[in-house]
Amino acid sequence: MLLKTFTLGGVHPEENKISSGQPIRKAPIPKTAVVPIAQHIGAPAEIIIAKGDKVKTGQLIARGQSFISANVHAPVSGTVTKIDEFMDSSGYRKRAIQIETEGDEWIGTIDRDEKIDATIKRSREEIIQLIKESGIVGMGGATFPTHIKMMVPQGKKADCLIINGVECEPYLTSDHRLMVERGEELMIGARILMTALGVEKAYIGIENNKPDAIDHLTNLSKRFPGITIHPLKVKYPQGGEKQLIKAIINREVPSGKLPIETGCIVQNVGTAIAVYEAVQKNKPLFERVVTVTGKSVRNPCNLLVRIGTPISVLLEEAGGIPTDTRKVINGGPMMGKALNSLDVPVIKGMSGVVVMPEKEARRPKISNCIRCARCTFVCPMGLSPYLIAQMAEARLEERAEAERIMDCIECGSCSFTCPSGRPLLDNIRVAKSKVGQIIRSRAK
């Protein structure tokens, strides 16, 4: 059988899925958890507790306040010791709540029974309300509030749901392990999302380098009518929303538009399982699976981590920081950003921590563009990265906008493939945020 994939561009980085055979295990609950109030795209949540308050695990501590925002829940039980500004992964200080852990007492409404509950009792509105209450955001890394994504705008109609189990980033294996170990919950989560959207069809896209996940879910899918599994050819960045839609149902998202234009909604595997937990078990989002890996790491692993756990705790759990470490990356090596400090807490959108040894972390020496057009060939959005990067460097934001900089998905294929080692994505990313600001100010 010919495997499907997206047509335009793409690269083949070394997969390095070192931790794919490691079952998910629970990370220790941290002594103090730092919970940022802005873990999602949109307005930061509003803090509804005060210093000195006792909180239980799963209790709402900050409420999403505007249309695009998400609730934040306490990941541990204990006392709120500080509401202050704490360092985030870029080194800038953002508002966060510090909780000192005392035991682990969960709020009573959470159903802690391990038995899988397959019957969907809730109505469409109730499901979306529960997703909203539980503070679920896109767990693939984009952290867009899920309840907003599930509310199909008027005049548009969704006809299918795509579950993103591609995990095309090298090194990361958290979605892979979730599919293998919690396949049934994933299927039920997908059913819940289908009910909420009112669609009959769902596709789960998985890259062909995860045969165990494909087999397991194909077997399960016999019990869940309407859900089909699509093995896909391995190619980066297949996990991008637009690329996945193209690969599975061969529809193209128009430039500057949302995927709903093509009639489908894409949700990550982690998000689907979080939705299952929220709707069936009443459990808000306060823990997630994080891959801790790297070639020099002693025990690469997949950990179920409470939000707010410092990264240093995760690295300790993976056998300590190797001596030749040069860089610790938040996310995968293609799209992730190097961390400024190891005290940074885990947030909802953090899918992995990759430790890079000295010899791999170095960036190539920058030389001149030789006009080989490799970046143009590999760009999955059909852009001309060399041109946009040049405009970004010259701060010509308007011209960069005309070259469709806003369509860039920041996958990093251009920088990866550049034989001159040019920092194409670095330039584009900064200019993209500038152009975004310009567009927003124009709308006002």
Added chain:
Amino acid sequence: MNSAIIFVVATLSILGLVSAVILYFIARKFKVIEDPRIDQIAEILPAANCGGCGFAGCRNFAESIVKNESLDNMFCPVGGNELLKLIAPIIGQEAVEKDPMIAVLRCNGSFAHAPLKTTYEGIDSCFFMNALHAGDNGCPYGCLGGGDCVIACTFDAMYMDKETGLPVIIQDKCVACGACVKACPRNILELRPKGKKDRRIFVGCVNREKGAVAKKNCEVACIGCGKCVKECKFEAISMVNNLAYIHAEKCTLCRKCVAVCPTDAIHELNFPERKKQVVETENKEA
């Protein structure tokens, strides 16, 4: 033969005459009246085209002086007051003396004062560094050391000090055009009055974090303790968001604030050495 020559000469002469008449009337009709004073002023201007006056270039500056026939809010930082005195008679105005300005660096987070915690690898420009992270020394307000200001300076008045990682302003060369101020993504550089005898006092820090947090990253940060505000009798120092600011127009250069600052965040430039220190040492000896 002869007639042919006469014919050619005659036609060309008539043609020339007719064209001259047409050109004369066209030239009168579309005459561009340019004030000769613009040229006069433009000739005296330094022709650096630095943009420090706020106009696109020196000629643009000259044009708008003549157009408005006044020197209000017009100042060429390169030429300074002397230049203004030369321009004034051309448009028949009095030159109003202005305090000459100079750029100052309001950060002292050198490698020694604010040790590096990380190593940045990427595009060597403050503009990009600022967008990506807080800085290698952890201070989200301080100098990033990328040298955007040095590149922006067209007067060779700045250089990066490799020992400290901070830019240095060569006081004799700085003309206060403000190019570095615009180039700095963190607003660390500021144009301040040159002051009497070139003496200046300013707070060498722009960190608005709480004292303890700021101090953790940099030992010479302003911690917002407020001692200088209490010490100043002239109300020249204000404290906003944990950061002291000395208002140059009220400052009398008494240097009392410098002495009380617990973190040495207040800088004094071009002052003679302190007498007080001598007194102290004498006391100790006694």
